[in-house]
Amino acid sequence: MNAQVNIKTRNGLDLIQMGQTIEALKNDPGLAQFEFRASNEWVDGGENRSTIRGFYGAGAEDESRDKDFVFTNGEPPVLLGNNEGANPVEFLLHALAGCVTTTTVLHAAARGITIRKLSTRLSGNINLEGLLALNDEAVVGYESIRILMDIEADCSDEELDDLLSFARDHSPVCNTVCRPVPVTLERV
Structure with missing residues (x-):
């Protein structure tokens, strides 16, 4: 018997529900x-x-x-x-780690890849001169963020590299950080 036939979950995700969600979104993009x-x-x-x-x-x-x-x-x-x-910039690292991890797990499951181990360490560099308006040249916020991922999965190194690149490009938090996003600040 083919082992794939009996698999209902992968990486802790319900594959049937995943398929139903994707079909529902294809049929009604407004649900997204x-x-x-x-x-x-x-x-x-x-x-x-x-x-x-x-x-x-x-x-x-x-x-x-x-x-x-x-x-x-x-x-x-x-x-x-x-x-x-x-602090809030540490929460941003937490959000980024969680989103990249979840995106990786989700797309691995969709690709038929089982993850055996996944952990990340993040670090970001900030110059407080930007926050404190002490230096007009200083970046306000993170100057750079580094994600180190330790991952073991049942796929080739090439497939894993492709998965991680895809996850980086499709993580909502990563993309929010990596591109300009309009933010308004108004009084109520």
């Missing part, structure tokens, strides 16, 4: 439009809290979450904080 939301409230100093719960997607307001996700943003003492939580 999502709006994710977060709210944030300042606490004190560099501490603030973001709350995430609802979003719009697949043609409807999502009601699958029965609780808020709350994230405390803080700063280390050297940046005038008290280590209340990771």
